[in-house]
Amino acid sequence: MTTPFLSVEDLKVHFPTADGIVKATDGLSFTLEKGRTLGIVGESGSGKSVSSSAILGLHRGTSAQVSGRIMLDDVDLLTISDEQMRRKRGAEVSMIFQDPLSAMHPYYTVGNQIGEAYRVHHDVSKKAARTRTIEMLDRVGIPQPDRRVDDYPHQFSGGMRQRAMIAMGLINNPSLLIADEPTTALDVTVQAQILDLLQDLQKEFESAVIIITHDLGVIAEMADDVLVMYAGRCVEFGTTKEILTHPEMPYTWGLLSSVPDVTGDTDARLIPIPGNPPSLLNTPPGCAFSPRCPHRDKVPGDLCTTVLPELVPGSRTETHLKRCHLANPDAIYEAEVLPEIAPDLVVEDPA
Template identity: 60%
Template sequence: MTSTDSQPFLSVKDLKVHFSTEDGVVKAVDGLSFDLVRGKTLGIVGESGSGKSVTNLAILGLHNPDSTKIEGSIELDGEELNGAPEKTLEHLRGNKMAMIFQDALASLSPYHTIGTQIGEVYRKHTGASKAESRARAIEMLKRVGIPQPDRRVDSYPHEFSGGMRQRAMIAMALVCDPELLIADEPTTALDVTVQAQIMDLLKDLQQEFGTAIIFITHDLGVIADIADDVLVMYGGRCVERGPKAEVLRTPQHPYTFGLLGSMPSLDGPVDVPLNPIPGSPPSLLNPPTGCRFHPRCAFAEKVPDGRCAKESPLLEIVDGRGKACHLTDEQRREYLTDTAAKAH
């Protein structure tokens, strides 16, 4: 079954990922739903521990089944992945879906050359010969902008710079032309110049291949550069989602307000202080009742009857915009007006 441009290539419905530990059950992801079409980038943003990486490891089927309970549906091009045999997932990983990890040095084997590691993926999924795999590795290194690829194919990871290692990871992820690419904070450890180069590379490759991309980050500046749509996660749940420009320009959830308020502005007054979110992310062993953000939310007291602490808000989707918040539209507009006044 092949999806059309109007149908989601990836569809996640009511995903729950719970880990069994000695201290109890960790509800790392607790009822997450989203769709992604071909050729588009979904940016997933949130603090550490919000469930971003756990979600994408579940899509790839990389969790330990002995200690992890996964519920819900994960459909890739119409094929259900949750509960699929490991042999099926092994065929899909690298071939139809692939992941770029945050730490390239930790993800690459120090004992094998870059070319060997890229070529091994290609051989596994295509049955190509060693000579064909080496030629493909050189081709991919050239495609991701590695200079002298016919020579650097025999280099080891420690002989590459951080930016070059990340490019090599991208080459490995794309060697079999996957239709879904998951990038887990791939530019976090890189300087700004190299980060921009990697972002441009991903956009160029997406345009060339029509790849669907999930880009995980805690940096809204990166989201502004690369994403088409944004999904904001907090405490294992989606609290806001929608088109990038709309979410960044008119956020609808207090947590998204807080993330934007924590960022310095390059075009605003230099004397405006940052406004960090107070408190700490919730424990997913024992998450707060009601809205999981309410202990840190400056607006919880504005909602009558203590509703934020008692009742978990539903994610309401209207014209592609979604929010999980008890605040009224009027209260939200008042906040945005006050914030804009303080900024000027």
């Protein structure tokens, strides 16, 4: 059995505050192979970005309490020195941040910042770094890159800044790329162009990609596997097809129900998830989703409110994992949830 390129094991990221410990990520585990894309979805505050920041070592030097293992090509990123982490960050593992305007320094040109990311990991002249920067700007579709390389971030449009961030993230051909909401606040045309660009560059460099997003449409197009997070934990994991067609966790059902159907009745109401996400200072005992779950009455006794469900294989495959006490979630989904999401869909009997 081959060792996965990236392996996150029991990752915990806790933040001490005056009110108590904020458990932003609490026991997260997953693996990722080269050439594959993992989509991480969940509501704001579920721990998506915090866990990815831990992979880059961005919590070092802060009050965050980080434990577990993050194995990148057989190297534990949590135990190496700060200098070793700096050599890996940007070269072997890179990140496209959610807001490129705030991620880029306003006082330096776009080309200066991208070129610096290249020179940190290569012993080259400023001229050589500038040439490489222009090549990457051209590769990500920036028009007239030899001129725009001297522009400042505020002179770029939102889509162009996002492309510049992609150029910075990929200039060193990283083995692992983390894209945190790479299409946020962009119009749909630019979104499609950026997603196509990421897929093309992934094929070219054979990178492993983690894409963090709220958009299940992006997941459907980009991801090979999907990890659903809630209250700092993984509540469902599987291939994209499994998660989108046969989800087995009520929280995932809620995410799918909240997506508007562009081909359906224009007067139809969206089906929101009731309530609000729990405070990570004091998560509910048992299943963290139980206070919002409309199906908790189908579980006998008080299991949902007293016992944290384990992450176990679902009813269809061993690789599809779900954290839920429901005995037969697949049948409940097809009988109760699916008719609300897609009332015109006929589910064929697999027999």
